[in-house]
Amino acid sequence: DAGVIQSPRHEVTEMGQEVTLRCKPISGHNSLFWYRQTMMRGLELLIYFNNNVPIDDSGMPEDRFSAKMPNASFSTLKIQPSEPRDSAVYFCASKLWEDQETQYFGPGTRLLVL
Amino acid sequence: DAKTTQPPSMDCAEGRAANLPCNHSTISGNEYVYWYRQIHSQGPQYIIHGLKNNETNEMASLIITEDRKSSTLILPHATLRDTAVYYCIVRVGGGSNYKLTFGKGTLLTVNP
Numbered sequence: 001d002a003g004v005i006q007s008p009r010h011e012v013t014e015m016g017q018e019v020t021l022r023c024k025p026i027s028g029h030n031s032l033f034w035y036r037q038t039m040m041r042g043l044e045l046l047i048y049f050n051n052n053v054p055i056d057d058s059g060m061p062e063d064r065f066s067a068k069m070p071n072a073s074f075s076t077l078k079i080q081p082s083e084p085r086d087s088a089v090y091f092c093a094s095k096l097w098e099d100q101e102t103q104y105f106g107p108g109t110r111l112l113v114l
Numbered sequence: 115d116a117k118t119t120q121p122p123s124m125d126c127a128e129g130r131a132a133n134l135p136c137n138h139s140t141i142s143g144n145e146y147v148y149w150y151r152q153i154h155s156q157g158p159q160y161i162i163h164g165l166k167n168n169e170t171n172e173m174a175s176l177i178i179t180e181d182r183k184s185s186t187l188i189l190p191h192a193t194l195r196d197t198a199v200y201y202c203i204v205r206v207g208g209g210s211n212y213k214l215t216f217g218k219g220t221l222l223t224v225n226p
Binding site for chain 1: 152155156157158159160201213214215216217218
């Protein structure tokens with residue numbers, strides 16, 4: 001099993017540019033989560049999907065952030081326009097709905113907005 | 115979800131047991147205790163979870179006090195690769211609306 005795959009692993013962009021982060025969950029998993037991690041705020045849940053449907057997006061910081069899950073094997077997190085304060089590591093995680101204990105995290109995308 | 119309190123950092127000698135405490139005095143009867151860890155530059159990794167009984171798996175043991183207000187994660191023979199931030203999370207388990215709220219955790223440093 002390849003695990004959760006995220007791309008790109010590193011992204012450097014300039015303020016105002018659009019950024020798209022991608023996630024491929026583990027095959028067969030039907031819940032997907034996007035997290036953001038910074039030194040100041042730690043690890044924060046942004047949004048999670050169940051069966052491709054967004055269940056809770058209360059952690060999304062503002063309208064500049066959007067997330068989609070068009071099918072069971074792909075999700076995107078988009079920031080438009082990006083700002084320097086969006087610089088962080090963004091993690092995607094997936095799990096089986098039936099699995100009570102384990103979320104499987106990807107390696108993360110390290111985003112730097114200049 | 116109940117709040118947890120962990121020491122910000124701990125040290126442990128390689129080969130010795132690492133005992134990481136967590137206080138969760140406001141835990142409810144249906145809330146589980148979960149432990150995750152995050153090795154530098156990696157995503158968090160599930161370790162173990164429990165409700166009220168002690169649990170053991172290939173990675174660690176979880177000891178929960180009888181009143182469930184605190185717990186201890188035990189790594190029986192710590193190695194350098196166990197150096198990581200360890201998160202104790204209390205959460206109602208089960209169902210599709212599963213949510214983890216990470217605190218600041220404990221930075222465990224295993225020394226040679």
